[in-house]
Amino acid sequence: MSVALLWVVSPCEVSNGTGFLDSVREGNRVFDSSRHRNLVCNERIKRGVKQRWNFGSVRSAMVATPTGEMATMTSEQKVYDVVLKQAALVKRQLRSTDDLEVKPEIPLPGNLSLLSEAYDRCSEVCAEYAKTFYLGTMLMTPERRRAIWAIYVWCRRTDELVDGPNASHITPQALDRWEDRLEDVFSGRPFDMLDAALSDTVSQFPVDIQPFRDMIEGMRMDLRKSRYRNFDELYLYCYYVAGTVGLMSVPIMGIAPDSKATTESVYNAALALGIANQLTNILRDVGEDARRGRVYLPQDELAQAGLSDNDIFAGKVTDKWRSFMKKQIQRARKFFDEAEEGVTQLSSASRWPVWASLLLYRQILDEIEANDYNNFTRRAYVSKPKKLISLPIAYAKSLVPPTRTLVTSS
Numbered sequence: 001m002s003v004a005l006l007w008v009v010s011p012c013e014v015s016n017g018t019g020f021l022d023s024v025r026e027g028n029r030v031f032d033s034s035r036h037r038n039l040v041c042n043e044r045i046k047r048g049v050k051q052r053w054n055f056g057s058v059r060s061a062m063v064a065t066p067t068g069e070m071a072t073m074t075s076e077q078k079v080y081d082v083v084l085k086q087a088a089l090v091k092r093q094l095r096s097t098d099d100l101e102v103k104p105e106i107p108l109p110g111n112l113s114l115l116s117e118a119y120d121r122c123s124e125v126c127a128e129y130a131k132t133f134y135l136g137t138m139l140m141t142p143e144r145r146r147a148i149w150a151i152y153v154w155c156r157r158t159d160e161l162v163d164g165p166n167a168s169h170i171t172p173q174a175l176d177r178w179e180d181r182l183e184d185v186f187s188g189r190p191f192d193m194l195d196a197a198l199s200d201t202v203s204q205f206p207v208d209i210q211p212f213r214d215m216i217e218g219m220r221m222d223l224r225k226s227r228y229r230n231f232d233e234l235y236l237y238c239y240y241v242a243g244t245v246g247l248m249s250v251p252i253m254g255i256a257p258d259s260k261a262t263t264e265s266v267y268n269a270a271l272a273l274g275i276a277n278q279l280t281n282i283l284r285d286v287g288e289d290a291r292r293g294r295v296y297l298p299q300d301e302l303a304q305a306g307l308s309d310n311d312i313f314a315g316k317v318t319d320k321w322r323s324f325m326k327k328q329i330q331r332a333r334k335f336f337d338e339a340e341e342g343v344t345q346l347s348s349a350s351r352w353p354v355w356a357s358l359l360l361y362r363q364i365l366d367e368i369e370a371n372d373y374n375n376f377t378r379r380a381y382v383s384k385p386k387k388l389i390s391l392p393i394a395y396a397k398s399l400v401p402p403t404r405t406l407v408t409s410s
């Protein structure tokens with residue numbers, strides 16, 4: 001199976017894209033700042049800024065203050081804009097499906113069997129790379145689980161471009177071609193079988209292309225950057241490579257019909273789970289990343305703790321390091337806590353895999369503590385027995401019906 005995945009991400013295939021097609025980004029629009037809760041708001045937002053302009057993309061957003069002065073937004077504010085847009089899209093698309101007058105196209109039998117073969121391939125890849133998660137998807141409805149497999153496979157292939165065995169051949173141009181291919185997937189022109197499964201998925205569910213484009217942007221970031229000045233920069237990276245997964249998944253998993261939570265709050269929780277996972281991943285892999293010349297930890301926080309890159313390369317667990325790590329772990333846990341509130345709002349059959357992944361990933365933080373914060377030479381991992389115990393706990397949690405704990409529409 002690894003061979004199959006390697007083949008699908010080989011640079012020669014990536015280069016088969018059709019010319020450069022600049023991604024279409026969001027234009028100017030009005031933003032209602034009263035919705036912007038749960039996030040660290042800067043002073044301008046607190047003062048009630050009513051208009052926000054996004055120039056091009058999440059990358060370069062500017063805010064207009066009441067006095068007309070332009071200022072840059074924090075990454076959290078920029079990303080929250082995407083969350084609002086995703087939530088609005090889902091609401092609009094769900095409404096328009098209710099009003100459908102034209103019957104959906106009836107697929108030809110030959111195409112149907114090809115498609116089902118394509119989904120089978122996605123299922124195999126997912127089972128091979130993410131066993132526990134794969135098991136969890138078995139509780140979902142067949143339509144939902146195959147859609148999640150298709151998205152998983154696209155994310156895995158995208159990550160493999162910069163993290164896999166062919167990573168050294170990957171250029172920004174190859175990522176541009178991968179993005180062209182993504183546009184083709186969304187326009188119903190898939191390049192290969194695995195793309196065909198995703199093409200079908202995005203035609204069946206209200207999934208928007210923006211989080212997919214943003215994940216590719218995260219891969220570009222990985223190519224050009226190996227240091228993060230502060231948490232704001234790191235947050236944006238985490239959104240690109242992992243928060244996006246949360247936004248892609250919610251339209252498939254569905255929100256429980258009896259949930260009273262706003263769509264925005266559920267998307268916000270999904271984003272938080274992606275951020276929490278990625279922060280945990282970074283804390284787990286400090287040593288491994290340093291050996292590749294990468295330090296994802298915020299440089300200003302390292303400096304405040306009296307630490308530098310050299311301390312990381314030296315890989316010595318000191319009291320300074322322990323206290324620095326305690327704060328980083330605390331921050332990741334806060335994102336997990338924020339995510340927890342949202343899982344209960346998901347449709348009942350989707351809750352178990354999400355709880356399972358949350359509980360399992362969060363335990364990596366406990367393991368880093370148990371390793372006395374030695375994430376330089378010891379890889380924190382959750383043992384099989386602990387994993388097994390987590391599964392019924394996740395299942396029990398998934399039985400809890402939606403509550404009104406999340407902020408609801410006024």
Ligand SMILES: CC(C)=CCC/C(C)=C/CC/C(C)=C/CC/C(C)=C/[C@@H]1[C@@H](COP(=O)(O)OP(=O)(O)O)[C@]1(C)CC/C=C(\C)CC/C=C(\C)CCC=C(C)C
Binds near residue numbers: 249274278342
């Ligand atoms: C149930 C569930 C978890 C669904 C998500 C399924 C899905 C589409 C996963 C794709 C994951 C993927 C391959 C992402 C590519 C980028 C990447 C590798 C991100 C890192 C994942 C961990 O992978 P791993 O440990 O293998 O890392 P290495 O490559 O070995 O370094 C990440 C840390 C992030 C993954 C992010 C998520 C799984 C987000 C989950 C959020 C949701 C499913 C939303 C749930 C909804 C609510 C309301 C909470």
Ligand SMILES: [Mn+2]
Binds near residue numbers: 159163
């Ligand atoms: Mn990775």
